[in-house]
Amino acid sequence: HFPDSVRIVEVGARDGLQNESAHVDTTTKLELIRRLADSGLRHVEAASFVSPRWVPQMADHREIMLALAEHDTRGVTTYSALTPNLKGLEAALECGVREVAVFGAASESFSQRNINCSIAESLQRFAPVMARAAAAGVRVRGYVSCVLGCPYEGEIAPEQVAAVARELRDMGCHEVSLGDTIGTGTPLKAKQMLERVSREVPVERLAAHFHDTYGQALANLYAVMEEGIAVIDSSVAGLGGCPYAKGASGNVATEDVLYLLQGMGIDTGVDLARLAATGDWISRKLGRPNGSRVGQALMAN
Ligand code: HMG
Ligand code: MG
Numbered sequence: 001h002f003p004d005s006v007r008i009v010e011v012g013a014r015d016g017l018q019n020e021s022a023h024v025d026t027t028t029k030l031e032l033i034r035r036l037a038d039s040g041l042r043h044v045e046a047a048s049f050v051s052p053r054w055v056p057q058m059a060d061h062r063e064i065m066l067a068l069a070e071h072d073t074r075g076v077t078t079y080s081a082l083t084p085n086l087k088g089l090e091a092a093l094e095c096g097v098r099e100v101a102v103f104g105a106a107s108e109s110f111s112q113r114n115i116n117c118s119i120a121e122s123l124q125r126f127a128p129v130m131a132r133a134a135a136a137g138v139r140v141r142g143y144v145s146c147v148l149g150c151p152y153e154g155e156i157a158p159e160q161v162a163a164v165a166r167e168l169r170d171m172g173c174h175e176v177s178l179g180d181t182i183g184t185g186t187p188l189k190a191k192q193m194l195e196r197v198s199r200e201v202p203v204e205r206l207a208a209h210f211h212d213t214y215g216q217a218l219a220n221l222y223a224v225m226e227e228g229i230a231v232i233d234s235s236v237a238g239l240g241g242c243p244y245a246k247g248a249s250g251n252v253a254t255e256d257v258l259y260l261l262q263g264m265g266i267d268t269g270v271d272l273a274r275l276a277a278t279g280d281w282i283s284r285k286l287g288r289p290n291g292s293r294v295g296q297a298l299m300a301n
């Protein structure tokens with residue numbers, strides 16, 4: 001039983017660009033974000049309030065979020081930002097954010113490399129973020145990384161994913177996004193993982209955040225949609241990766257997801273042709289090949 005409609009969370013401007021080694025200027029980022037919203041995307045992750053020494057590409061988080069808060073007076077599209085700690089959240093609130101995300105992991109080694117603390121410590125850091133965000137009326141999304149494998153530890157038990165997802169949900173995250181950070185998952189494993197996690201967190205509160213490193217992301221999405229997943233994170237032109245996961249070569253491309261969903265009669269409200277043009281534009285700007293197969297095909301016609 002597949003969902004009638006799917007909500008796409010576009011992460012290209014954050015997950016995508018954070019992994020680009022060449023500096024992308026603020027004007028280009030804002031142009032990208034504007035084009036994404038214009039194609040009908042209603043949830044765009046736009047920045048990360050993390051240390052500029054850790055992720056230099058996200059150093060202009062203030063400029064980005066301030067510009068978006070100023071321009072988006074209609075409130076049609078939600079622009080969110082990652083906030084790993086209270087310092088990040090306070091800065092994000094000063095810029096008028098309406099939704100933020102905390103990010104943890106199902107793997108201890110990945111947690112250490114990505115946010116410099118253990119899983120337990122990360123949850124302790126998130127507690128004051130949750131409280132402050134609630135007081136400000138800002139929604140918090142929770143991420144769990146390495147749900148289908150870790151670059152340092154290999155296999156990750158579904159129990160571990162379920163435990164972290166449950167903690168995030170119990171803390172008050174309105175949604176928990178399950179990240180196959182290095183794209184090593186395969187459909188049956190993805191299904192089994194989801195089956196275990198959804199015993200702790202209702203599937204309506206879960207999102208799939210799959211990277212396409214091994215070319216499995218669409219198959220994995222098909223598998224988890226069959227189990228009720230109706231929120232999908234993806235990245236225009238397949239931009240992306242994670243600076244702390246070697247070989248994490250990009251999120252599943254939004255164009256590819258849209259084409260799959262269109263073929264299944266599942267509604268998203270996003271205009272594929274317009275999005276494909278944006279994917280082509282940003283790929284050219286960055287001087288990289290378009291990471292979306294659908295984007296390549298549409299632009300060749
Ligand atoms: P830390 O070193 O443990 O923290 O870093 P600290 O509190 O000791 O601070 C160290 C320095 O960072 C200080 O600066 C702080 O001011 C600064 P200094 O005095 O040395 O000049 N700092 C900050 N600056 C700006 N904003 C902040 C902030 N906090 C501290 N919020 C920290 C901890 C989390 C900050 C660090 O490890 C970090 O920034 N990590 C970056 C992690 C990251 O962005 N990873 C990529 C996103 S996650 C992802 O891509 C996965 C996902 O897509 C899902 C999936 O695919 O699985 C979401
Ligand atoms: Mg990611």
